[in-house]
Amino acid sequence: MNRRHAIQTLAALAAVPALSPLRSALAQAWPDKPVRLLLSQPPGSGPDNIARLLSERLYPRWGQAVVIENKPGGQNTVGAQAAARSPADGYNFYFATTAALVTNTFLFKQLPYDPAKDFVPVAFIARSPFGILVKADSPIRTVEELIARSKATPGTFTLGNEGPRTFGGMIARLFNARSGAQANLVPYVSVGVSAQNLMGGHVDAIVADVASTAQLAKQGRLRLLAVTSDKRLADWPQVPAVSELLPDFDMVGWFAIVAPAGTPTAAVERVNRDINALLADEEVAGRIATIGPIAAPGYSPAQTGDFLKREHARWAQITKEIDILPE
Incomplete structure (x- = not known):
């Protein structure tokens, strides 16, 4: 009877979610x-500035530094x-861009990493x-x-x-294709160079991220004709969205944070919870807005993963539409 009782007790323990206290611990x-927190961009860039802002706010919550x-x-x-090659120990995370997780799949015949298999989604940051x-x-x-x-x-x-x-170049190609515009697309090594050439009269218009050009527009040196988001921006309500003309x-x-595949779920959930709390803070969201992007709190790891899948499917169609082939 004692032996039977012991077996029944072990079976009962296995059936109960006994790992939840351990997971909580x-x-x-x-x-x-x-x-x-690893980035693909240099110090002083928009993503770097956002990552450093978040790292400063995470330190009091975690009692540990976030090293950029x-x-x-x-x-x-x-x-x-x-x-992707970092240890999946819960202490390595990647502040990733659209290019790193989605569009590079359609631009390179071979990537030294697999965006879908090498990472697990953690949190969505901003648009x-x-x-x-x-x-x-x-x-x-x-x-x-x-x-x-x-x-x-x-x-x-x-x-x-x-x-x-590049992302801006593909936007320009898509704009030409859908609007019927016949603009000659001129490549530049950076947004800064293209903006300088625009102000110098060497090019008629440019496609560039709002974060990099907002200050020049506010100074009255450039004029923002339209934004490429599906809706007008809160900070630029007078500027129409291209979607008003091209549905x-x-x-x-x-930007999204991901981690090496195999990262402990407890660490993923903790980072997701604390990042979302920061993004929902009006002051933090406001500071991100001054950098350029728009904070987007509330995504769970699963919702972030679903978003990445939808973006992958959408870009598969877009790259076909603008005849981009992997090289």
């Missing part, structure tokens, strides 16, 4: 050392590969809208006028961007 113990490590290069592949801009004294005052001007002088009207295989045109970059 692990979550409470984490972190007991500094946490590394920048590994730019290779259209995000250098940083993404390093993140980063782009815009179409002209010089402040340009006679072009609307997107409709820009399209008409490009059609009147096909191949002569110039639209600067960061290159055909379903929603082209924004975004």
Whole structure:
């Protein structure tokens, strides 16, 4: 009877969610050392500024430093590969971009990492809208006028961007394709260079992220004709969205935190909870907005994963539409 009782007791323990207290204990113990947050962008960039803002606010919550490590290069592949190869111990996370997790899949024949298999979703951070801009004294005052001007002088009207295989370049190509515009797409090595050339009159318009160009627009040196998000931006209510002319045109970059596959669930859930709490804070969201992106709190790890799957399917269609082939 004693033997039978012991077996029944063990069976009962196995049926009860006995791991939940252990899981709770692990979550409470984490972190007991500094946490590394890896980025694919250089210090001083928009993503870097947001990551450092969040790291400053996480320190009081965790009692541990969040160490920012920048590994730019290779259209995000250098940083993404390093993140994918990091130990899945709950202390390594990757502040990832649209390119790293989605669009690179369609731009490279071979990637040194697998965006779907090498990472687990942790939290969604923010959306980063782009815009179409002209010089402040340009006679072009609307997107409709820009399209008409490009059609009147096909191949002569110039639209600067960061290159055909960058996010801004693909937005420019999609804009041409869907609007019927016949702009000559001029690649630049950076948004900064394209903006300087626009102000110097060397190009008629540019496609660039709002974060990088907002200050020039506020100073009256550039004019923001339209934003590429599906709706107008709260900080720029007078500026129309391209979708008002081209329905379903929603082209924004975004940032999400992921972790190496196999990272303990307790660490993932703790990071998700604390990141969402920060993003929901009005002061933090406001500071992110001054950098450019729009904070998007409330995504669970599962919802972040579902978003990534939808974006992958959407970009599979977009790259076909604009004839982008992997190289």
